[in-house]
Amino acid sequence: MSKIKYYYDTETCKYERVKIKKSDVVINALGFLSLSMVIAVGMVFVLSTYFASPKETALIRENEELKLYYDLMQEQVASMDDMLDVLQEKDDHVYRTVFEAEPIPQTIREAGSGGALKYRNLLESDLANKDLVVGTLNKIDKVKKKIYIQTKSYDEVMELARNKEDYYAAMPAMQPVSNKELRRLSSGFGRRTDPILKVKKMHYGTDFSAERGTPIYATADGTITKARKDFSGLGHHIKIDHGFGFETLYGHMSRFAVKVGQKVKRGDVIGYVGNTGKSTAPHLHYEVHVKGKAVNPINYFYQDLTAEEYEELLRLSSIENQSLGSYSNR
Incomplete structure (x- = not known):
């Protein structure tokens, strides 16, 4: 119940009842409402500024978790990149060196994969952290590119390894006759005295x-490409194609144990020592050709020889003596 107010009227010397106008009531009500609204807006402002709502709190917690996972993902990408760098280092300086292959150029290893243009749609979107996302995707793309290149490199190294086995099998790596005491090597590669013409000529093999x-x-392993019976020059001789540019020739034989087109393995008997052609004594004239050029066979006699035995063969082959055959019609 509202309180009735009175005032003292000096003219009537009486207490008169205060009469409130409707306009005053309206003004007072509007004033109260205005003050209430100002206070309410202020409270909402303070609450929204300094206190998070439950929904905002949940979003903040979710963002913190996403940031944690993002940091972990960044660390894993960086770790993968470091591991790939180690693999690349070994690949270029160990594996490819062993198989005499050129290292993969850094320009190829570090080639891009589209860059920012690849994610143009994402960059043009309204995503809040689009730069962060694009940066991470670019890092992942680079790692994927490195993995792809490294995989292809290992495929190449594996192929080189398989070829290397064939290469070593094709290399003329043993003496063509049994020579355990190293006394059968009578004349080496180089300028030697011709036994018939008595002048120094190039001797293209080892006797x-x-x-x-x-x-x-x-x-070495190979295929017989020539088995020719001749009565001059090299006499009865055989030629073997070993592949990889290697060829060997065996001269002055008495007879053959193989025929043209036959495949042989290192250590197979292909014939027997003779004295055919321009030969002054029973012996084997042996040549090694690499990509069509005659080379010193002694450089390939490494199988079943100790270092001391190999040194002795080098010494014997270097003696400038007389060869046992003449090849004036070569």
């Missing part, structure tokens, strides 16, 4: 003195 009928061995 092994041996009794007639001594077995002659293929010095």
